[in-house]
Amino acid sequence: MNVQTSETRLPSIGDYYSATQLRADRWSALRETAESLLSHGPDGRKGAKLIKSAEALFEALAPIEVYWAFPGAYSFDHLKRLLEQRNIEDLAISVRRVARALSSGAYRRRTIPIASDELDNDDYEDESALAPEDRALGRPYFEVLIVDNVNEHQERFLRKNLHRVRRAEDPFIYEAVVVPSLEDALMGILFNYNVQAVIIRPGLTLKSKNELPIIRQYLSRVSEGEDVDGLQPSEYGPEACRLIAKVRPELDAYLITDRSAEDIAGLDLGRCRRVFYNQEDFLELHLNVLRGVSRRYKTPFFTALKEYSKQPTGVFHAMPISRGKSISRSHWIQDMGAFYGPNIFLAETSATSGGLDSLLEPRGPIKEAQDMAARAFGSKQTFFATNGTSTCNKIVVQALVRPGDIVLIDRDCHKSHHYGMVLAGAKVVYMDSYPLHEYSMYGAVPLREIKHTLLKLKAAGKLDRVRMVLLTNCTFDGLVYHVERVMEECLAIKKDLIFLWDEAWFAFARFGPTYRQRTAMTAANSMRNRLQEDVGRKAWNDQQKALEAADDETLLATRLVPPPDARIRVYATQSTHKTLTSLRQGSMIHVNDMDFKGEVEQAFHEAYMTHTSTSPNYQIIASLDVGRRQVELEGFEFVQRQIESAMAIRRAVATHPLLNKYFRVLTPADMIPDQYRESGFEAYYKAQDGWSDKWEIWAKDEFVLDPTRVTLAVGDTGWDGDTFKTKILMDKYGIQINKTSRNTVLFMTNIGTTRSSVAYLIEVLVEIANELDDLLDDASKMERRSFENRVTALVKDVPPLPDFSRFHEAFRSGAVTPEGDIRSAFFLAYNEENCDYLDLDDTLMKRLDAGEELVSASFIIPYPPGFPILVPGQVISPEILSFMRALDVSEIHGYRPDLGLRVFTSDALANQVTN
Ligand SMILES: Cc1ncc(COP(=O)(O)O)c(C=O)c1O
Secondary structure, three states: OOOOOOOOOOOOHHHOOOHHHHHHHHHHHHHHHHHHHHHHOOOHHHHHHHHHHHHHHHHHHHHHHOOOOOOHHHHHHHHHHHHHOOOHHHHHHHHHHHHHHHHHOHHHOOOOOOOHHHOOOOOOOOHHHOOHHHHHHOOOEEEEEEEOOOOHHHHHHHHHHHHHOOOOOOOOEEEEEEEOEHHHHHHHHHHOOOEEEEEEOOOOEOOOOOOOHHHHHHHHHHHOOOOOOOOOHHHHHHHHHHHHHHHOOOOEEEEEEOOOHHHHHOOOOOOEEEEEEOOOOHHHHHHHHHHHHHHHHOOHHHHHHHHHHHOOOOOOOOOOOHHHHHHHOOOOOHHHHHHHOOHHHHOOOOOOOOOOOOOOOOOOHHHHHHHHHHHHHOOOEEEEEOOHHHHHHHHHHHHHOOOOOEEEEEOOOOHHHHHHHHHHOOEEEEEOOOEEHHHOEEOOOOHHHHHHHHHHHHHOOOHHHEEEEEEEOOOOOOEEEOHHHHHHHHHHHOOOOEEEEEOOOOHHHHHOHHHHOOOHHHHHHHHHHHHOOHHHHHHHHHHHHHOOOOOHHHHHHOOOOOOOOOOOEEEEEEOHHHHOOOOOOOEEEEEEEOOHHHHHHHHHHHHHHHHOOOOOOHHHHHHHHHHHHHHHHHHHHHHHHHHHHHHHHHHHHHHOOOHHHHOEEOOHHHHOOHHHOOOOOOOOEEOOOEEOOOHHHHHHOOEEEOOOEEEEEOHHHOOOHHHHHHHHHHHHHOOOOOEEOOOEEEEEOOOOOOHHHHHHHHHHHHHHHHHHHHHHHOOOHHHHHHHHHHHHHHHOOOOOOOOOOOEOHHHOOOOOOOOEEHHHHHHHOOOHHHEEEEOOOHHHHHHHHOOOOOEEOOOEEEEOOOOOOEOOOEEOOHHHHHHHHHOOOOEEEOOEOOOEEEEEOHHHHHHHHHO
């Protein structure tokens, strides 16, 4: 970590992944320097050195502070002057206040006294000690970015006027930051997460004068593929609006222009909320800014539930826990009431009226909350679910897949999909993800495999029965598809395919500009826009001519263009609770389907009814509503912080000599084979080269690795992933993780991960490495050999991962293509007569080697890897058997160690064929 003291050299900018961390560290370094100056005095050699350090820090902070309202240019200059005047006492106090206010966020809640005449007023409360209720009482704070090339005098005029129109009843408080150019505006919104609104005035210029690379790199996230150089000055404003919507679509933009209304009307202004024609009505602007933020702040259902809980009611229906009645009268369960506090019970009710709503037929605040979630996540319709994505997946599949429809699905998908296929009666084609044998984990399904499967079905004349492609994005291990490309190329083969993207782990992605382009909803919207453009039509016509007599190999090697009349039919399911703020089981289904209203709505409703409890949990629904508010207002900030935390882990492991002796963070190059990494990008951080994280990689490569998932290879410690997780991390250090492979453990950062939790993790890893060093130092020759053998077994002797074998003929009705009737196999096993159990011993392998076909009668799911290596109806291949036998995990769902592997009897299979 970059611990900075006044005695050490500044860490170089290249050490930092983000300007936010750099800023925080610079301020704490300045505080330490000012304090050292106070104790040593500015004189003598040491004093002179400290003065130099302080000057360097001011210089380093100057190009950064221009994007932030606090402490702001005026106070920053004041601090600099204190140093110039050698007023060390005031400098130390003021810098301490700024640094503390920045780290605690106190500046958001009150004015921080900085100027010397305010310094007596030292009523410094400890912000971290504030009770949540006290924090909730304050008015939320944000910053407004004003883009205009004004002089100091004009800037003061702008600020003064915006301060003048503040009213006591304003729900929020904000401060303005003024930057001169379009480029500064883009860098400002990507750096300063406090910005909620941007006011673009006619005087803006194009280019920024800021040369700091760590700031300028933000531009590459926006302007890749955008050419702003040729713009006329009159176009800067509208273009700024469009680009702001591209990178932070949740922000409100206001355009003040001197162009005519007719001129502006035809332009793409992104999500500009209002255009003002050359006016300086500050009150109007102020009210608009507040209204824009209120729109996102509003939580219809959470608010309704709070209101409801305040009303006196008599409960004459079910739910004795409602209003805490069964608890407060109890002699034995008082501790439950004390633990949870009264509000949760006041908000527990089965009522759907009195200001509340019904999840099953929402017309009031739940409907409104869902509509707001649709806006936030870029869908056309959003539905809340209170039983996790497991349920969402089954709802979507039931709504869209009819018995006999063919569904292409990644085999290592979550088990809810397999059960969904059983329930829907789908004919399933399992597609294999590329294997990562050396880490005992799967990657993701290559596009070539998906296209190949579709082309095979086309050749067999079955394309009309192919209904859906279902993929997991991102995968548990963080592999992210090129969603738009996958959909485009599949639509080029079948133009009305439906896509279900399981984004259980990806709800946060919408709020990171780089990630967003790889979410299902963003891709669907982008495709909708592009299909309507003439260039798309022409590209398709040209490609059709070029590919007239093309064979499959050519089609597989070509980036296919979807036809202009393709239907965009995209669904995404997200476990909000996994990556954003929501109580457990809070999930959402996002829909972006051109045919939803016409074709699906009724079936969707039925499916929703099938799987949704008639007593959905209101606390979960309210938390989804609040979680949506959070992401619309601070999702960007939290996702940035999350990425920074993960990057800090990557850097520490790569640079710490003891850590990299036993551990290694897997890089994109480790987890994505070369052919799927067209950019050649290898690692987010390399000790010798520093950082690289480019927008271009996310725009181009077939797969990218989500950097917030940190897979640590632990084979060199001699412990397998599972032992490392339970015996070391959990039992010894209380660190929880939930995914391991034979020789890796996965650390998932989330929006709640703090810098100190990252520091703790690194400390723990260092301690483990130290202990291992000590152990090996004292080890006997035999002990050493035993350790080396364990490492070799974990790192080198890894059992190869098996592919999906195939469905048995009994479940394929003689098909030449691979789809199987998983439903028949599943229910065939309900009759014990049809099943037998076989030991996993050598005789079983001999029977397979002799050519006997043995067919699984159940799902066999080892943890890890956590997905079925056998499904009902699947032929057991020697590879699968070897893999199972080599697995050293204790938890295998569906497998009974006392009985063995459950298989179908040959009679059952023969009867099934004849039936
Ligand atoms: C890819 C995937 N989809 C769906 C689910 C189920 O989500 P939930 O726990 O919200 O039911 C999981 C759970 O781990 C998952 O990993």
